[in-house]
Amino acid sequence: MSALHTGSTVAEAYQSALQSFPERVALVLPDGSHWTCAELLRRVHAMARYLRARGLQRQDGLAVLAGNQPEALVVIMACAWLGLRQTSLHPLSALDDQAFVLQDADISALVVGAQHVERGLALQERGIVPQVLGLGPSALGEDAIAASLAFDGGELPIAAQPEDIYRITYTGGTTGRPKGVVHRSRTTLTMLLLQLACWEWPEALRVLVATPISHAGGSLVLPTLLRGGTLVLLEKYSPDAFLQAVQQHRITATFLVPTQIYGLLDHPGLDQWDRSSLQYVLYGASPMAPARLAEALQRFGPIFGQLYGQAEAPMTIAYLRKDAHDLARPERLQSCGLALPGNQVRLLDAQGREVAAGEVGELCVRSPLVMEGYRNRPDATEEAFADGWLHTGDMARRDADGYLYLVDRAKDMVITGGFNVYSSEVEACLALHPAVAQSAVIGMPDAKWGEAVVALVVLKPGASAEPQALMDFVHERKGALHTPKQLWLEQALPVTPLGKIDKKALRARFWDGQARQVG
Numbered sequence: 001m002s003a004l005h006t007g008s009t010v011a012e013a014y015q016s017a018l019q020s021f022p023e024r025v026a027l028v029l030p031d032g033s034h035w036t037c038a039e040l041l042r043r044v045h046a047m048a049r050y051l052r053a054r055g056l057q058r059q060d061g062l063a064v065l066a067g068n069q070p071e072a073l074v075v076i077m078a079c080a081w082l083g084l085r086q087t088s089l090h091p092l093s094a095l096d097d098q099a100f101v102l103q104d105a106d107i108s109a110l111v112v113g114a115q116h117v118e119r120g121l122a123l124q125e126r127g128i129v130p131q132v133l134g135l136g137p138s139a140l141g142e143d144a145i146a147a148s149l150a151f152d153g154g155e156l157p158i159a160a161q162p163e164d165i166y167r168i169t170y171t172g173g174t175t176g177r178p179k180g181v182v183h184r185s186r187t188t189l190t191m192l193l194l195q196l197a198c199w200e201w202p203e204a205l206r207v208l209v210a211t212p213i214s215h216a217g218g219s220l221v222l223p224t225l226l227r228g229g230t231l232v233l234l235e236k237y238s239p240d241a242f243l244q245a246v247q248q249h250r251i252t253a254t255f256l257v258p259t260q261i262y263g264l265l266d267h268p269g270l271d272q273w274d275r276s277s278l279q280y281v282l283y284g285a286s287p288m289a290p291a292r293l294a295e296a297l298q299r300f301g302p303i304f305g306q307l308y309g310q311a312e313a314p315m316t317i318a319y320l321r322k323d324a325h326d327l328a329r330p331e332r333l334q335s336c337g338l339a340l341p342g343n344q345v346r347l348l349d350a351q352g353r354e355v356a357a358g359e360v361g362e363l364c365v366r367s368p369l370v371m372e373g374y375r376n377r378p379d380a381t382e383e384a385f386a387d388g389w390l391h392t393g394d395m396a397r398r399d400a401d402g403y404l405y406l407v408d409r410a411k412d413m414v415i416t417g418g419f420n421v422y423s424s425e426v427e428a429c430l431a432l433h434p435a436v437a438q439s440a441v442i443g444m445p446d447a448k449w450g451e452a453v454v455a456l457v458v459l460k461p462g463a464s465a466e467p468q469a470l471m472d473f474v475h476e477r478k479g480a481l482h483t484p485k486q487l488w489l490e491q492a493l494p495v496t497p498l499g500k501i502d503k504k505a506l507r508a509r510f511w512d513g514q515a516r517q518v519g
Helices: 010-020 037-053 070-082 095-104 114-125 144-148 185-198 216-226 239-249 258-265 290-300 330-334 378-384 423-430 467-478 503-511
Strands: 025-028 034-036 061-065 085-088 107-112 131-134 165-170 180-184 206-209 230-233 253-256 280-283 304-310 313-320 344-348 361-366 390-398 404-409 414-416 419-421 436-446 450-459 486-490
Touching (some): 010 070, 037 144, 061 070, 070 144, 095 107, 095 114, 114 131, 180 185, 216 230, 216 253, 216 313, 253 258, 258 290, 258 436, 344 390, 414 436, 423 450, 423 467, 467 486
Parallel strands (some): 206 253, 280 304
Antiparallel strands (some): 344 361, 414 419, 436 450
């Protein structure tokens, strides 16, 4: 590509946002004070100068291990300014996985938030990273916040170039070691344009970031600032903390994962809080049971928009608009929406042929949204890009109107007696039962059928139901093939650091020592 057709950088988008609205409140701090856009920009410039003084140069790797601490956002933006390759460690990931990421991404400096000093010290002891810096005074050594404030916050030229690697995002690691997903600015700017054009932002924009800025929550930052909105960071999510923030700050928009929405619906104090300001709830990262989505629409109103994407093509492959969340058309609540403009989306069979409308195929994508590939994994990259498409691993069907319906992850499909059972269909059926809060359906080894359908169910607070009654409930609505052969009642289901139900952990109960244990 010639320089004439080269795009911009993420840093230039940050610069445009912060310079366009210098006096507006960019960020509300935990103590109730705030930073204007001008103040945030000054801190970013100072932090960038500080990191440069520590010897970090364009395309060096910097990792951040922090919660939703305002200064962590400053570091992330300073990385964009300097053209550093940034990688976020999820605070809830295992120590060995975090150490693997630091090594695989060739990280030169690790910045650790105030709440994660103990884990930072454990990583420091392994000697993987040349520099470990704290966000606040700690046993880690130099306090990057205090040290950066001694540097000039005046205008700083952007060092990043469009062809630079902007970030390396690591997958959750539910199928072995995490894979590093390589992105240049192209990916984030494509996502940004689709967010601005296709998501349904309120006019008065006060956004509560209730999921980690290291992952999905961070994707709300740029579009909010570019629209002149205000960000409120929630350090630790709980239903009460979320509802209090909505009431106190008159929040108009947020992003939640389905498990968080379930927790709000089942929270006995939900109606004690003033939620009247809330106009827009984006949700995604994992499928939401249609019955529970209908319940959310009844309790909160028509304020939900569903996003679909994955680490390899983030956030904006498809979108289900608010007006498509129509209780009069309940089948549409199962959809993840329409493909967004600029994305080619096809449903392909095992031979790479497009399937007919209504048939199930693997959802595949071509778009400027798609990653460069996996770091140090040419085999995995070749597999993901087979036949010139990004293979998402999601099985889906498309209706006559173009709406997409995810039926399962390819690896979550249960093959029983030679027939395919999509776990999401059984989970959606169980969610129709008034006692069921959430469920996970997996396959377990079975001498006769190869795999047997098994369900693990969490009941709503105060509800009761016998396992056999729940199995009969599925049998009446879905038939024998989809009916779990066994069903267990659980106090809670394990979740990954990204809030998705951890089916690998559940399968470990049944597949220990077996040849086929799907991750």
